[in-house]
Amino acid sequence: MKKIIEGKIWTAVCVALTLLMIVSAIWIGMRYYVSMDIYQTPSMFLEGEYSVDGGEWKSIEKDRYITDHFHKIVFKGKMSKKLLMYFGSLTISSKNVWYTLKTSDGTVIQSYNFDDEKLSYEHTQTDKPLALDMPNTPGYCVKTIYPDYLTKTENITEDSDLIFEVEYPYSYALVSYNDCVDVTAYYNEGMYLRFFYDALPPVLLFVLICFFGLFFFPVASFILGKIDYKYLTFGMLSFLWGLYMIMQQISGYLNLWIVDPTVCMMMDKITGYCFVAAVLFYFKANMSSRGTRIAANIASAAYLSCVFTVFILHLCHIRDLNASSMTMNFATAGSIVIMIVLLCVEMRINRNALFFLLSWVPLLLTVAIDAVDQFIHLPGSHYFNYGLAITMIVQIVRLIGDLRLQYKEAIRHQQMQKELYEAKVSVMTSQIRPHFMYNALTSIAMMCEIDPKIAKEATITFAKYLRGNMDSLKQTGPVPFTQELEHLKKYLYIEKLRFDDLLNIEYDIQATDFVLPLLSVQPLVENAVKHGVGMKEDGGTVRISTRETETAYEVVIEDDGVGFDINEQKDDGRSHVGMENTKKRLHDMCGGEVKIESVVGKGTTVIVILPKEGQPNEDTLS
Template sequence: MKKILGGRIWTVVCVVLTLLLITSTVWIGVRYYVSMDIYESPTMFLEGEYSVDGGEWKPIESDRPITDHFHKIVFKGKMSKKLLLLFGNLTVSSKDVWYTLKTADGTVIESYNFDDSKLAYEHSLTDRPLALDLPDTPGYRVKTLYSDFLTESLGITEDSELIFEVEYPYDIALVSYNDCVDVTAYYSEGMHLRFFYDALPSVLLFVLVCFFGLFFFPVASFILGKIDYKYLAFGFLSFFWGLYMIMQHISGYLNLWITDPTVCLMLDKVTGYCFVAAVLFYFKSNMTGSKTRITANIVSGVYLSFAIAVFIMQLCHAKDLTASSTTMNVAAAVSILVMIVLLGVEVQGNRNALFFLLSWVPLLVTVAIDVLDQFIHLRGAHYFNYGLAITMIVQIVRLIGDLRFQYKEAIRYQQMQKELYEAKVGVMVSQIRPHFIYNALTSIAMMCTIDPETAQEATVTFADYLRGNMDSLNQSKPVPFTTELEHLKKYLYIEKMRFDDLLNVEYDIQTVDFQLPLLSIQPLVENAVKHGVGMKEDGGTVTIATKETDSAYEVIIKDDGVGFDPDAPKEDDGRSHVGMENTKKRLHDLCGARVEITSVIGEGTTAKVILPKEGQPNENHVC
């Protein structure tokens, strides 16, 4: 069964990877042939110059990103004829900034600043009491400027001098213009079309990653026979990685569907917090030492406490999530570094921990490059996502390899079970002792001339008895007591042929409404016959009885044979303790039953099997 399911796992992997490849290829082709004819996304919509924080004026280069860090950046120049007249419409997507577009004489064309937000906020208190937009939080905003409004209503032409002012209101200015403002020029529904052609392929890709992480690794772990915390943790990490990357691609579009800029901001930031928390828990799942795991729990708890605290401060209008970004970035960096140190402690003698640490090197390198880029302005590109993708792919390959190893171990375990089964066959065959078979066959042979009909009946009974022993090899679940009783009757019928009048059998069956392991009573009855009445000169009686109590069912095997001393050394009392111990273990493991044996020398032996009612079929459970 596991082999079939394991094969299906790899089939699912191949199907998912194929879907990812097809999706990417199709959308790359669509973009190549269609997208550039519908919209453009220039670095800046003005042709002219710009100044950062009151510094010198620099020329605007349309083919080069603007990577300067700023608190206030001012652009002045003319809108190109192509953007103004050919495309017609212009959309500005902004993150965490206020901005104003005006003419050279001060006429405001479009404004999004603190005063405007404050008026909107005060209006929302009466009109939308549950709104989350805050007066001092720019959030994420999308605003469209239509050509008819610019050219006809305001009289803007390609010769008009325009000024575009952008202000980053937070204390630490480690952001660039390209990180905060994005422009799209288009004919009609430009931002929706840009989302469809630019963002949607990646979104679909990472939606598959989310499902892949959420279902594949936990399900694969379950199929292999256990729920492994490491696979669960990585499944959630993959899910939140996909969610985080989806948000990276759609954050600039959120205000198209969510009217509150603050909610757009919160969705983006909270997704990042969840991803970091998933990384921390995944690190912890790869730790084996009790002290390191306890420390990892504390570190994860502290980070989550910080995340909850800054979220509450946002809701209470005390401090927004962007203003808390530095605190959370430091908390995330410190937490991950502590996790790395904890894993470093486990590296000694733990090759898995070493490989795990090495698999995160690509991400650490790209983070270092991005941090360096903040100070020397290499390209303005963000390499973090590339390093994260490489690291996650390495993790997926590593865990799939681990699953493959466990799958092979499961197959090996099945082989061992098969070998164990074959060993059980040998044990079972050995339990049908040769002298018992010889005696039974001898008795049947003697009857063939004396009483052929009885001999025929005895032969059929003996065959049924042997078949019952063989069938028990394939029977792992308990059976009704009636089945076990029929087998006992066949066994005792054959034994009575041997002992004749020296063996008497009596039955006192008061209840049969219970189950027990197949052939679990025969060893007790065999002991009563062979070591009880069989050792007594004038024979005796074996009684098989059942009864029901308030909490259990009882099977009682009693003989009036020679008895024995329970306190005597086991090796000297002449009884088969190996078979008895096996019987006790089977009864306990399958039904929670126990066996009580009492004996008095010269009076006989009583063996009592007590099966709790809890777990019996009539108690709505499976024994």
């Protein structure tokens, strides 16, 4: 079994690493062999100046991305000769903005505006597939300008003054121009080429992450023999992380395949909201106390209610998803803060909660940096994605380490179960060995002539005793003491039938609400009968008693037989494996121990101590 589990885990890891290497090789090969001259991605296709929200005019710097936050930004300048003469097409990919390209005299060359009757359907002959028909929502749009058409039909030359106006129609917040408008200049079908070159390799990588999350952690949990909610939620989190990152890579291309721009925007937003929901459920899975888990369920349900509400408002054309972004940002932040507070409360009883919180520091730090970036322009952008990647890698490493520990624990448990099974077989065979059965059957045969009624009762008792021994092979855990006592009484009934007046049995049972391994007391009683009072000419008494102390339950087996010297190494030709197995089973299953006191000529006392810490609660016993 150990080799099977280990083989499956290593197979999954090797397959994942192999696919990762293949994707990396494809990406590196494309980077090496594909020429960047096939297409270009200029920050702005005009050479001139721009103004943000009616402010001062700034020069457009070549090869420098425009990160200004705006509600309306206007560009004035000339289209470069290279774009007009050498590139066949110019594609503008926009997100949540309207824009218009016109000449200095106001002639519109290209527009994407709510007043545009054709909107984004002018390049297709279909009847608005997947259209939600929301004319006041820009969504995600991809449009193409053909320079050859401009030069021949519109008489646009490299000396013509052009104006490019971009308007963000939402009033609740400013956005960066670079995040709203992307330009691609190419010779032929460059948007698809750019997708294949820039977006496809990371998309394949994140597809691999999706499959990794969807199969590796849940399957690993199943292989270990149990369904662990923590691994299932993290598997879903990894899947949605990969899906979220895929959407980040392809969101600018969605309008190439999905005609309605609002549907493109909806897909991007919903993917992000689902990812946040998965984060909340994963947080809850790492909580152990009932109170914090209930509070986490309420917070998660409240967040999902917000998602459902804004989605319905979007479908009903009341308020689109982008207009509800600020509301959802507050809902997300509030839910995460609640989860962090609950985990802080959890630290009192679960020390792993602290390490779990620390593993999310990179993401929380980059979220804070992005929040500050809304007010001051920091170098670079999208810190959130880097923090998210670091955090998810930390989570994967942490859970793989946890899986490794559970794997070792599962192997140890299997080994212990094997040893316990062998011990139970040993106990059973030692108690139904041929001479014991011969003596029992001989005693019953003699009683058939003396008292048939007692002989019948003895036969039934002996049959139940044998059946109890056989049933012990199916028992994998501790049993209530009352069950062990009933089986013990059957054994002593048979021995009493054999020894008659030479064997006296006394019981003093003061405590029964505890558990112990099946057939763990009987070998001790058997020793008292056979090697204690059985070796004494005039017989004796075996006394079985139980008692409860402040910290443990105790089972005491006393006899007034011949006794022995516990310090003497006995070499009597008998195997003492049964006694050692009994001690091991008591220790492994209940944390118990066995103490033996004996005086030669006076008898032996055996005390089985079962700590209360290893016992189930009273509700379980009842």
